[in-house]
Amino acid sequence: MLKLLRLKKRTSQTRILVVDDEPDLVSTVEYRLRFANCDVITASNGQEGLEKATAQKPDLILLDTNMPVMNGHEMLERLRADPDLKTIPVIMLTARCEAQDIAAASSLGVSDYVTKPFDFTQLMDRIQAALLRSAKV
Numbered sequence: 240m241l242k243l244l245r246l247k248k249r250t251s252q253t254r255i256l257v258v259d260d261e262p263d264l265v266s267t268v269e270y271r272l273r274f275a276n277c278d279v280i281t282a283s284n285g286q287e288g289l290e291k292a293t294a295q296k297p298d299l300i301l302l303d304t305n306m307p308v309m310n311g312h313e314m315l316e317r318l319r320a321d322p323d324l325k326t327i328p329v330i331m332l333t334a335r336c337e338a339q340d341i342a343a344a345s346s347l348g349v350s351d352y353v354t355k356p357f358d359f360t361q362l363m364d365r366i367q368a369a370l371l372r373s374a375k376v
Contacts, residue, residue, distance in 0.1 A: 252278040253370065256297040258288035258314065259332065260306040264355070268301065268332075271359055285309030289317055292324055299350075299370055304333040304340065315347045328369040332357070 255272055259265050260283050269279045280295055282288035285302075286309040292300060300318070304311040311331060318324045328350040333340070335354075345352070350369040353362055 252276055253299070254278040254280065254295065254297045255366070256280045256282065256288060256292055256295070256300045257332075258282045258285065258300060258306070258311070259303040260284060261303070268359075268362075271363075275363065285311060285314030289314050292318060292327065293321070296323070297327060299366060299373075300327055300329045301332045301366075302329050304331060304335045312343055312347060315349065319348050326373065328373045330362075330365060330369055332362070 253276075255277050257265055257268050257272070257279060258281075259268075262283075265281050265283070269281055272279045280291050280297060282291050284306045288300070288302065289309065291297075302311045302314060311333065315329055315331075318327060318329065325348075329348075330351040330353055331349050332353050333355060350372065351365045353365060
């Protein structure tokens with residue numbers, strides 16, 4: 240995780256937006272990311288996530304698929320349509336693991352797809368890889 244910090248200016252942390260309607264999962268992911276010295280923003284649905292992404296411009300978004308108000312695919316579509324947000328890497332973090340779900344997310348430009356339950360060390364590796372890829376763009 241230290242490599243993530245080197246990608247950012249020394250005075251700022253990597254900012255990650257976690258968008259999921261499962262409070263226990265959000266709390267756990269938030270705790271682990273903060274422990275890794277990340278600045279964490281949370282949202283409980285796609286509409287709130289889109290608003291927070293617009294206002295705070297995170298470095299990466301962890302996004303669930305099934306949520307109330309606005310689902311993850313709709314939020315991802317809107318992110319990709321916004322010139323200021325379209326390059327933010329998005330990792331889908333969802334229980335949906337069928338081929339059509341992965342294909343739909345992929346067609347919307349998702350950086351990675353992680354299914355629940357997940358290993359947190361592997362998630363951190365994927366976050367780091369997505370941030371490294373976006374830094375090269």
